[in-house]
Amino acid sequence: MTPHPTATPAYPDIKPPVTSIGLIGWIRANLFNSWFNSILTLLVLAGLFKTVPPMVKWAFIDSLWTSTSAECHADGGACWSIITANIRFILFGFYPPDQQWRPLSAMILLVVMLLITRNRRWWHRALAWAWVAALTAMWLLMRGGFIGLQFVESTQWGGMPLTLILAIFGLTAAYPLGVVLALGRQSRMPAIKSLCVIYIELIRGVPLISLLFMSSVIFPLFLPEGITVNKIIRAQAAIILFTAAYIAEVVRGGLQAIPKGQFEAADSLGLNYFQTMRLVVLPQALKIVIPPTVSILISAFKDTSLVVIIALYDILKTTQSTLSNPKWMGFSTEAYIFLAAVYFLCCFFMSNWSRQLEKDLST
Amino acid sequence: MSPNDTHTDTLPAGDPAGAADAATKPIIEIIGMHKWFGEFHVLKDINLEVRPTERIVVCGPSGSGKSTMIRCINRLEEHQRGKIIVDDIELTNNLKNIEKIREEVGMVFQHFNLFPHLTILENLTLGPIWVRKLPKKEAEETAMYYLEKVHIAEQARKYPGQLSGGQQQRVAVARSLCMKPKVMLFDEPTSALDPEMVKEVLDVMISLAQEGMTMIVVTHEMGFAKSVAHRVLFMDDGRIVEENEPEEFFSNPQHERTQLFLSQILH
Ligand SMILES: Nc1ncnc2c1ncn2[C@@H]1O[C@H](COP(=O)(O)OP(=O)(O)O)[C@@H](O)[C@H]1O
Ligand SMILES: [Mg+2]
Numbered sequence: 151m152t153p154h155p156t157a158t159p160a161y162p163d164i165k166p167p168v169t170s171i172g173l174i175g176w177i178r179a180n181l182f183n184s185w186f187n188s189i190l191t192l193l194v195l196a197g198l199f200k201t202v203p204p205m206v207k208w209a210f211i212d213s214l215w216t217s218t219s220a221e222c223h224a225d226g227g228a229c230w231s232i233i234t235a236n237i238r239f240i241l242f243g244f245y246p247p248d249q250q251w252r253p254l255s256a257m258i259l260l261v262v263m264l265l266i267t268r269n270r271r272w273w274h275r276a277l278a279w280a281w282v283a284a285l286t287a288m289w290l291l292m293r294g295g296f297i298g299l300q301f302v303e304s305t306q307w308g309g310m311p312l313t314l315i316l317a318i319f320g321l322t323a324a325y326p327l328g329v330v331l332a333l334g335r336q337s338r339m340p341a342i343k344s345l346c347v348i349y350i351e352l353i354r355g356v357p358l359i360s361l362l363f364m365s366s367v368i369f370p371l372f373l374p375e376g377i378t379v380n381k382i383i384r385a386q387a388a389i390i391l392f393t394a395a396y397i398a399e400v401v402r403g404g405l406q407a408i409p410k411g412q413f414e415a416a417d418s419l420g421l422n423y424f425q426t427m428r429l430v431v432l433p434q435a436l437k438i439v440i441p442p443t444v445s446i447l448i449s450a451f452k453d454t455s456l457v458v459i460i461a462l463y464d465i466l467k468t469t470q471s472t473l474s475n476p477k478w479m480g481f482s483t484e485a486y487i488f489l490a491a492v493y494f495l496c497c498f499f500m501s502n503w504s505r506q507l508e509k510d511l512s513t
Numbered sequence: 514m515s516p517n518d519t520h521t522d523t524l525p526a527g528d529p530a531g532a533a534d535a536a537t538k539p540i541i542e543i544i545g546m547h548k549w550f551g552e553f554h555v556l557k558d559i560n561l562e563v564r565p566t567e568r569i570v571v572c573g574p575s576g577s578g579k580s581t582m583i584r585c586i587n588r589l590e591e592h593q594r595g596k597i598i599v600d601d602i603e604l605t606n607n608l609k610n611i612e613k614i615r616e617e618v619g620m621v622f623q624h625f626n627l628f629p630h631l632t633i634l635e636n637l638t639l640g641p642i643w644v645r646k647l648p649k650k651e652a653e654e655t656a657m658y659y660l661e662k663v664h665i666a667e668q669a670r671k672y673p674g675q676l677s678g679g680q681q682q683r684v685a686v687a688r689s690l691c692m693k694p695k696v697m698l699f700d701e702p703t704s705a706l707d708p709e710m711v712k713e714v715l716d717v718m719i720s721l722a723q724e725g726m727t728m729i730v731v732t733h734e735m736g737f738a739k740s741v742a743h744r745v746l747f748m749d750d751g752r753i754v755e756e757n758e759p760e761e762f763f764s765n766p767q768h769e770r771t772q773l774f775l776s777q778i779l780h
Binding site for chain 2: 235409411412414415416417418419420421422425429430433434511
């Protein structure tokens, strides 16, 4: 390097120019920066003024939280009592009331595991085993039938645990299956490739509802006499097969985004196909497709509510059943707001997690 | 290192008799090889022998098939006629053999092709751990040794995207070296680099040459060819048109097309 001639900077450091100061500055720059925007701002303010106070009054000020249905009918505000009075049925369906601490503990265990898993510092092999153990424990706890725990048949499972079971098992099984299908679709072996293409296109060509019907009505016809497969498992299988096809297509997009040079570099090191995929290609491809994958997972989570049509009592169905009770008829707004809040919380958790994951994985 | 190695410390430019001792068995043998891309005849009757510690520079106009030829040597491309024998193994569709050959043949690409999701150190240990089955600790020690060698050890924990082009290419060289290959192939390793970074990569390649590495280098860096190569090949239109010691090749090119090419790149 050649030494610089002793040139002292002629300009001292200066701060960037200030464009707006404080709240007033921000408001003027963003809300009232033209006559059109000013009118829009005023209209929106008027609209909010008209709607928000009555809503707050209805939902919080005039609302009843722990009343009887008769009191609710007399009152003009929101009747949250429909939720509080029926919370056990909404959450746990027909699970025997004196045993409901079991699904409750199972759900708490699940939430704890999810919170732990959220933090990438815990991502070791041990965590995978912890999940296997936790899921087994949850299943045993729900099912019972040993050391004094009353046996509860899975036809009696319902409400939140059912929704979560369908979602968690559905999503965790669909994801790897989808990845395998995507790899199969890229395969150079024609038999595997066409098998995967046919599967994906067939499944994507039918709505989930028809798959659920098939699983509950048609599938048993093919089973030999006397053998029955649990209805939950059949619905679960339908959800897995359905979601996997969509994940496969998203993952395929990710695979296509990986430059040829990555495959060549892996090949020239002597890595075999599986090593190349596992160590080089998939980590990059799956990361690229986190946002669309999470969209699919979120919609699959919400789609679990379709199991009502084969008479499984997930949380949507238990809530609806509450509404059909003559005592609580007419409070569907409250009930559906509650349902929406439950679904929203779960979906928000997922999307929030995915955003964090993307940030952690960005290199 | 091969016992016949006579080029450990000196670099007498263009002294084929030294390295390419006619008695030594070639490590790469290409015999009457042809390759087509569909209908397009890319490589025509390629014949080439490379002996251990020999250093060969391949040049020629763009599209003449240089990359394709060296990519055939580790089967990134498949040839359709003739034979390619590397380290006594003939390249066929046998996957096991292909993987064995790839272990022994390192390759450096024009665009580095580092794995962006792995740190520099992980890039270097991937092959040794999964292909050579070395314990992680040993693989990391080897990796650090080669990173020192390419003067980049302090970057071991960074990701490829955080390095300059020249640094990335040196990492790519080190990544290949970690596999302890018998042959190194370079496909225009400096042509994607900013001019000020070309030298740092060439220096690494020269020191590799000094240690007796067998190398086939596709490059237009004629200074490098003159000082390092034992033989220079000139390719045009899918054929090896001319092959000579560097001195002869540059001062007295035989073929008209070689003369034209040299006059174009040497100004
Ligand atoms: N995968 C491919 N499919 C079809 N044609 C190709 C492919 N790769 C290279 N070619 C063609 O083969 C010829 C030789 O290419 P290449 O070996 O890359 O030349 P060079 O490295 O000498 O510039 C070029 O005409 C190129 O267009
Ligand atoms: Mg090329």
